[in-house]
Amino acid sequence: MAQSVAIAVLRERAAGETRVAATPETVKKLTALGATVTVEAEAGLAASIADADYAAAGARIAESAAAQGADIVFGVQGPEIDVLAGANPGAWVVAGLDPFGRRDRVEGYAAAGLEALAMEFMPRITRAQSMDILSSQANLSGYKAVLIAANLYGRAFPMMMTAAGTVSAAKAFVMGVGVAGLQAIATARRLGAQVSATDVRSATREQIQSLGAKPIFVENVAGIEGEGAGGYATEMSPEYQKAQAELVSSHIAKQDIVITTALIPGRAAPRLISDAQIATMKPGSVIYDLAVAQGGNVEGSVPDQVVERHGVKIVGFSNTPAQLPADASALYSRNLFNFLNAFWDKDAGRPVLDEEIGNAIRLTQGGKIVHERLHP
Incomplete structure (x- = not known):
């Protein structure tokens, strides 16, 4: 009989990160597959999940060194290499790893002999929809962006039509x-606003x-569809940018x-609104x-601050999903479970990746960086 796979769920250490990579619901499902689950103490506290809830679902609570002896390590954001001390050789690190922004950390995973799997690289194909952390x-x-703006x-x-007069609907773009x-x-x-919307991809007109x-x-403006690989937007031509x-x-x-x-994977966000606009x-008004x-x-926007320019409030959290930690954690943790469950090999007692998705998300293997997008 195959030895059960050890899964470690880490407490997030990044500033402002309130999410957690497993919930009692997914712990139960993971143990039902045959895995053993260790959750670092207070990992779910910011998402309103007590250690006792994890323990009741079948997890072991680790006060420290949660990755010790782990075959698979779950995180929301990529863990620093020191947090992974004691993980088994070739252990999977499954998280949003920010491969372009944290190349140094990816190199650390490779040097440590870990297999880093970047969940944000999950291909946008039908069978992977339930594993797509970016979408969830x-x-x-x-x-949340609309609620904060409101x-x-x-x-x-x-x-609103009242005895004292009419309140006009807000216009949202x-x-x-x-x-x-x-x-x-x-x-x-x-919420009752008059809403309009735009996109560089003409196919979104019907969705709007x-x-x-x-x-x-x-x-x-001919020939500008803006549709990139996997459904992401691409950069626009100068002609389109001017017209837009x-x-x-x-x-x-x-x-x-x-x-x-608007985001383009691996690139700086495109500038859509200038100070003059x-x-x-x-x-x-609020942006x-x-x-x-x-x-x-937006020109002049500052992460995690409300900036006022020309009487307009500009706001943006660097981690908006973390403003809804309970629901964000529930969806994210289901993405991770769906991922493991889809590739679970009962005979091996562990997940075995296929080539299509394995090659899409695997950053490191055998001591090397193997993903083609990380090689110039």
């Missing part, structure tokens, strides 16, 4: 219609309309709330920059 977390980010906005979102943008549209609509929002698109800037400038001046969501907006941690879509 972006969904919550789009929702809280900072000094007026109501819906139109969503820039970038990926998972976060679609949820932002839906949330702003539920299906949510009851108005699509705002550059017309008559002109369109946005005329539209943004009429908006009360703007949510920007901010100056055209009405005083009291939420979901890309602030990667350089920002």
